[in-house]
Amino acid sequence: MMRVAAILAILASAAALAQEPVAPQAAPPPAGPSPCRLVTVKDVTSALGGNWQVWQDMGSEEVCVFQASPTAMVTVTLYHDAVGAEKILEVRRQLAGDGAKPVAGLGTGAFRLQMSSANSIAFGKDDTVVRIEMSSAASTDTAILEKLAQAAFSRMP
Numbered sequence: 001m002m003r004v005a006a007i008l009a010i011l012a013s014a015a016a017l018a019q020e021p022v023a024p025q026a027a028p029p030p031a032g033p034s035p036c037r038l039v040t041v042k043d044v045t046s047a048l049g050g051n052w053q054v055w056q057d058m059g060s061e062e063v064c065v066f067q068a069s070p071t072a073m074v075t076v077t078l079y080h081d082a083v084g085a086e087k088i089l090e091v092r093r094q095l096a097g098d099g100a101k102p103v104a105g106l107g108t109g110a111f112r113l114q115m116s117s118a119n120s121i122a123f124g125k126d127d128t129v130v131r132i133e134m135s136s137a138a139s140t141d142t143a144i145l146e147k148l149a150q151a152a153f154s155r156m157p
Contacts (some may be wrong), residue, residue, distance in 0.1 A: 010076055035076040036064035038152035040128060044074050047144045071137035074148065085109070086122025092129070101144065106153050107151055112142060121149045125156045 009129055036056050044052050044066045052074075055065040066074040081088050089109030093100045100111040106123035113120050119142055120133040134145050 011149055024154070033078070033128070033156060035062060035078050035130070036065070038078075038155050039064065039066075039132060039148055040151075041066060041078045043148055043151050047147055048074075048139055058071045068138065071135055073133075074138055075133045076130065077133070077151070078128055080128050082125055082127055085129050088129045089122055089124055103149070106149055110149075112145070116141070119145050121145050123153055125153075128156065130156070 007103075036054060041052050041054050048068070050068045050072075052066045052068050055067060062078045062080075063070050064076045079088060086108050089111070094111065096111065097114050099113050101113070103110040103112050103121060103123065105126055106121070110121070110123035113122075116136070118133050118135045119140065120131055122129060122131045124130060130149075132145060132148055132152065134148070139145075151153075
C-alpha cells in the first residue's frame with residue numbers, strides 16, 4: 001500500500017511539472033554583421049552612380065540587394081560557419097574552378113569570379129564569408145567590385 005501511494009505521488013508530481021509553462025527560448029543573436037551595413041547604398045551610389053533601391057528583407061537577414069533597374073543589381077550575401085572563412089573560401093574556390101582568380105587585400109582565400117551575367121567576389125574574416133555579386137548590367141568593371149569589397153572588408157568585425 002505504501003508503494004502504491006509513493007507511485008501515485010510521483011505521478012502527481014510529474015503531471016504537475018508537465019503542466020508548468022515553459023519559458024520561451026530567446027532567439028540566438030545574429031551570427032555576424034548585417035550585409036546592408038557592410039555595403040551601403042551610399043557605397044553603391046558612389047561607385048556606380050544612379051538611383052538604387054535597397055531590398056533589405058529578402059526572407060533572410062543574410063542578404064541585401066541594391067537595384068537600379070530590373071537587371072542592374074548588386075547583391076551582398078553572408079555565410080557563417082564555425083569551420084572558418086578560410087575553409088569556406090577554399091571549398092567555394094574549388095567549386096568555382098579555374099575561373100576563380102585570387103584577390104589581394106581581402107584576407108586569406110579571397111577570390112573573384114567573372115561570369116557572363118555577373119561578376120562576384122568572395123572574402124571573409126573569422127567565421128563569416130561575404131560574397132558580393134554585381135550584375136553585368138550594373139557594371140563589368142571589376143575595379144568597382146573590388147572597391148565595394150574593400151569597403152565591406154574594412155567594416156567587418
